[in-house]
Amino acid sequence: MDIKICAEPFDPWQEIREYQHSSAKDMAGKFGATNIFIGTMRDFNEGDDVKGMTLEHYPGMTEKQLEKIVAEASRQWPVIDTLVVHRVGDILPNEPIVLVAVWTSHRGDAFDASRYIMEALKSRAPFWKKELLKSQAERWLVKNTDGYL
Amino acid sequence: MDIKICAEPFDPWQEIREYQHSSAKDMAGKFGATNIFIGTMRDFNEGDDVKGMTLEHYPGMTEKQLEKIVAEASRQWPVIDTLVVHRVGDILPNEPIVLVAVWTSHRGDAFDASRYIMEALKSRAPFWKKELLKSQAERWLVKNTDGYL
Amino acid sequence: MSIKVRYFASLKESVGRSEDNLEFAGLATVGDVWRRANPSKALPNNSLAAVNMDYVGLDSAVKDGDEVAFFPPVTGG
């Protein structure tokens, strides 16, 4: 299990490939299913063109909450391994914001655990987004929507 | 949208990266969510050590059914783009068998559409697996299990 | 009428061939096609059938030039 907070842009495919490679001796042949979610910055939101975003977090608490969330998922589903990567700092449209990858034996567990982690991250991990609009106005996002709706 | 049947091993990260890059002009900044499922060959099944597997398919019907499935998902959820890659032929443990990637605006749709495509693929796409056990015995897999259980 | 019949996976192994080319009059349904091609063998209960690469039931009609396929439950993914 690994949780990474990145202040620089990250390549999700590279992150997953490296992580899977580093865990290969333990995982090879053992997992049948991998579910991956990637959240990417869009260039529009609520009808406005967005130029960029600043992502603030609470160092220490962010990691602590993400560890709890991953532990909760691992208690509910037979998870073999998990990787969570989240950007902070200044972000441009089309850059990845979050990566969740879950390795399991069976596909249902991979989907369920990955979605659980994403929903819990959205509602409990202390990150805050401030958008910079094309109009130069800045605005804090007020609330994440529920992804199960 | 792309559907690929591969007779040789494929690297899922490379496939996604290339596909996303090739579609970049259309997709950049437009999608907020990507859900990816990867099915990988395990080295055990039903209590037996498995050395390898042969995956047979029905050329033409496989593609036709996968196109239908992706179209069904696209009618049910607002899908921006989809990539499906499936191996056929001789497969070794730890090699990827299937990749489903779905790009959407919102995360719930990405999870739902990706899972729908995987479940439908498992129940309707004409592929058949024959396992080669360590004991040298061969056996056809009889039935896929339901991934929503 | 001319019907191409295809078999896959374990069903291909149990009938001992991958395809038949039937040239018979009076083949009305997919079930007729199976019985004509395999007169001494019942289609296994859980088998699936397709006409021109779409799933169909055994009572589905066939016409000249169709490709009819029989196979066991699918196990991909």
Added chain:
Amino acid sequence: MSIKVRYFASLKESVGRSEDNLEFAGLATVGDVWRRANPSKALPNNSLAAVNMDYVGLDSAVKDGDEVAFFPPVTGG
């Protein structure tokens, strides 16, 4: 008793500082900490609070050396 108070995001901007170091006796709860640090400002309704990086309610107890944080609903992911 000594309490470190931290503020994040829009709440940090509206209180105009990122942290306080309180040295007061008689701080029993998280709510007390807010009122002592921000006597003329009510905590916005939807705010969240944490003690030592775990979520807590405003009536949760605090003790000497705790880090108490206040912030708006989270919007990561």
